[in-house]
Each structure stands twice: as C-alpha cells, then as structure tokens.
Amino acid sequence: MSRELILALNPRMQFTRIAVYRMNTTVFLKKINHKPEELEGFKSFADQAPMRAKIILDELKSNDIQMDDITVVIGRGGLLKPVRSGVYKVNEQMCEHLSGNEYGDDVVNLGGLLSQTLASELSNAQAYIADPVVVDELDDIARITGRPEYKKKSIFHALDHKTSARKFAQSIYKKYEDLNLIVAHLGGGISIGAHKKGKVIDSNQAYDGDGPFSPIRSGSLPIGDVIRECYSGKYTQDEMLSKQTGKGGLFAHFNTYSGYDVCKMRDAGDQKAAEVLSAMAYQVAKSIGAMYPVFGGEDVDGIIITGGMAKDEHFVREIKERVEKIAPVSIQPGAEVLGALSDYGNMILRKETEILEY
Numbered sequence: 312m313s314r315e316l317i318l319a320l321n322p323r324m325q326f327t328r329i330a331v332y333r334m335n336t337t338v339f340l341k342k343i344n345h346k347p348e349e350l351e352g353f354k355s356f357a358d359q360a361p362m363r364a365k366i367i368l369d370e371l372k373s374n375d376i377q378m379d380d381i382t383v384v385i386g387r388g389g390l391l392k393p394v395r396s397g398v399y400k401v402n403e404q405m406c407e408h409l410s411g412n413e414y415g416d417d418v419v420n421l422g423g424l425l426s427q428t429l430a431s432e433l434s435n436a437q438a439y440i441a442d443p444v445v446v447d448e449l450d451d452i453a454r455i456t457g458r459p460e461y462k463k464k465s466i467f468h469a470l471d472h473k474t475s476a477r478k479f480a481q482s483i484y485k486k487y488e489d490l491n492l493i494v495a496h497l498g499g500g501i502s503i504g505a506h507k508k509g510k511v512i513d514s515n516q517a518y519d520g521d522g523p524f525s526p527i528r529s530g531s532l533p534i535g536d537v538i539r540e541c542y543s544g545k546y547t548q549d550e551m552l553s554k555q556t557g558k559g560g561l562f563a564h565f566n567t568y569s570g571y572d573v574c575k576m577r578d579a580g581d582q583k584a585a586e587v588l589s590a591m592a593y594q595v596a597k598s599i600g601a602m603y604p605v606f607g608g609e610d611v612d613g614i615i616i617t618g619g620m621a622k623d624e625h626f627v628r629e630i631k632e633r634v635e636k637i638a639p640v641s642i643q644p645g646a647e648v649l650g651a652l653s654d655y656g657n658m659i660l661r662k663e664t665e666i667l668e669y
C-alpha cells in the first residue's frame with residue numbers, strides 16, 4: 312500500500328475542516344474551531360493564512376501524522392479569474408490574486424493560500440486546488456446583462472455542484488455528460504446551476520451578484536435602493552461589499568452566520584425565523600424554476616438539492632413542494648467537500664487527471 316498521504320482543506324469563516332487520507336482511507340479528520348478573538352484584527356480573510364496554517368501544522372504533529380508522507384495538499388479554490396473545471400497547481404500568480412483579493416475577499420480564498428503555506432512547510436508536498444468557485448462554463452447568452460459594461464460572472468460552489476451531479480448520475484447508472492440537471496447548493500452561499508450535458512451553462516452569481524439570499528449573502532436586492540445607500544455617505548465601499556457578500560441574508564436578519572441556528576430558532580417557535588426561512592426557500596425555488604428555460608425545451612432529468620442547509624427537512628420540503636413538477640428531486644444533505652478533494656488528490660497521485668496551470 313502507498314505511504315503517500317493527501318491533506319485536504321476546507322476553510323470556513325469560523326473554522327477550518329481538515330482531513331488526511333491514505334488512498335481511500337481517512338487517516339485523520341478534524342474541524343478546527345477558531346475563536347472570535349483569534350479572528351479579530353485581520354483586515355481580510357487572506358491575512359489569516361499564516362495563523363490558520365500554524366494551527367493546522369500543530370494539530371497534525373500532535374496527532375502523529377507522518378509529515379514527510381504528505382505529498383498532496385489540496386484545498387477549495389477561491390475567487391480567481393474564470394477557469395475551466397479541474398485540478399490546478401497553486402502558483403505564484405494564483406497566490407497573488409488570492410492574497411490581494413483581486414477578485415473579491417472571501418474565506419474560500421484561504422483554500423489555495425493555506426495549501427501553499429502548508430506545502431512550503433512540508434518536505435515532500437505540492438499544493439493544489441480543485442474546481443474553484445470560478446469554474447466558467449456559461450453559455451454566452453447567460454453573460455449578457457442590460458448594461459454592456461457588465462457581464463454576468465460564473466461564481467458558484469463548483470466543487471459541490473460537480474460532485475453531487477456526478478454522484479446523482481452514478482446512482483441512476485447514467486453519465487453526467489448525458490444528463491440535464493438543476494443543482495442547488497444550499498450552504499453559506501446559495502448557488503443554483505443549470506448543468507446541461509456536463510457543463511454549467513448558467514448559474515446565479517452566488518458571491519456578489521444575483522440569486523436567493525443565503526445564510527450570509529444578500530442575493531438579488533432592489534438595486535435602486537442599494538445605489539441610494541451607496542451614496543448616503545453612511546458606508547464605505549468595503550462596508551457595502553461586505554453587506555452583500557458576508558453580512559447579508561440570515562446574518563443581516565438574525566446576527567448569526569449559521570443557518571443551522573436559525574432553523575433551531577424556527578423549531579423553537581420563533582415566528583420571524585419561520586417567515587425569513589420560508590422566504591429563503593421561496594427564493595431558492597424561484598431560482599430553480601428560472602433554470603428550466605435554460606435547457607431550451609429539453610427535459611430536465613433531475614433537481615439535486617445539496618449543501619449544509621439541505622440537512623433541514625422543513626426547509627427542503629418547502630422548496631421541493633414548489634419545484635417537483637419540473638423534475639424528480641434528489642436530496643443530498645451536506646456537502647462532501649473534503650471527500651471530493653481527496654478524490655481529486657487520489658487522481659493526482661495515480662496521474663489520472665491533467666494538472667492545469669493557472
């Protein structure tokens with residue numbers, strides 16, 4: 312059996328999930344929580360990389376992981392220039408773009424930066440990312456907006472979308488490339504994508520654009536009101552961007568980053584939580600419905616609902632009731648991000664995947 316180890320990383324706002332794999336066996340799995348006081352004082356998410364990397368290294372060492380055996384460090388890919396789906400070696404330009412927030416400031420940028428920082432501390436490791444949030448397979452028609460200077464960008468949870476869609480295809484003994492699917496990832500961000508024969512030809516711009524509001528993002532807003540707020544003199548540009556991308560949605564209503572907490576409030580009888588969650592489900596359902604014409608009259612073979620909030624049966628039921636006439640609905644609760652990264656890691660080790668250059 313190969314001694315080589317894969318270290319997979321999924322940095323989130325308040326924690327970092329890490330796992331170590333030897334082939335298909337999980338050797339180590341940990342959710343490292345970061346206390347609010349540890350995260351205070353950093354100007355951007357990218358600046359947290361050295362601090363989080365040190366904690367991860369200490370965690371691996373104290374759990375007797377054979378550091379010299381780690382040859383692949385692979386993280387979720389961040390906000391970068393548009394790229395094709397697949398595995399990328401982390402290079403200098405990628406690190407510059409991620410650390411400089413060239414395409415936006417989000418915790419997901421830490422995926423590539425942590426991979427690079429950790430690989431540089433290990434004697435035999437190379438850093439990678441896979442299916443970053445900027446995988447771009449949009450049809451040209453989906454890019455055009457009502458202002459020639461603005462193009463719709465492809466920003467969605469590509470890793471979970473592709474993994475869930477392939478898993479669904481396998482479950483019905485079909486190839487992903489032969490199916491038309493609508494995938495809804497319900498996580499911290501919410502992305503709804505039209506997967507036509509293996510390509511995501513349309514999606515909401517799930518970071519700073521349109522679509523349903525999510526646990527942390529505002530989604531589509533009445534744009535005139537937003538423009539007036541921008542010019543009110545009350546907020547800086549960074550504050551306005553943060554309201555859209557990290558402090559909108561359920562956070563703006565309830566002051567928590569956790570969709571789980573708001574579901575618990577609803578279950579405990581909180582009327583406002585029930586109303587806002589129902590509105591979120593309503594917006595998700597409308598966005599799923601909006602993908603139907605994208606297939607140009609072809610049948611939709613399935614709607615896949617995935618991500619952390621797909622674990623909440625009440626929330627999922629409210630979406631399902633509104634969309635199940637379009638196509639059969641398959642629920643895949645939770646997002647298997649670390650597992651998906653380890654699959655890519657194994658493909659790297661077996662030389663079964665092209666390593667793309669950013």
Ligand SMILES: Nc1ncnc2c1ncn2[C@@H]1O[C@H](COP(=O)(O)OP(=O)(O)O)[C@@H](O)[C@H]1O
Pocket residue numbers: 323468497498499500526568569570571572574617618619620621622623645646
């Ligand atoms: N059992 C659950 N019920 C409702 N929401 C949940 C549950 N478990 C996790 N969540 C929420 O899912 C969101 C995270 O989704 P996830 O797909 O894991 O991550 P990501 O933010 O990367 O998309 C968080 O808002 C979290 O609180």
Ligand SMILES: CCCC(=O)OP(=O)(O)O
Pocket residue numbers: 417419444466467468497498499500501502517518
């Ligand atoms: C960064 C855009 C994609 C997205 O929203 O992902 P998360 O659900 O992981 O926040």
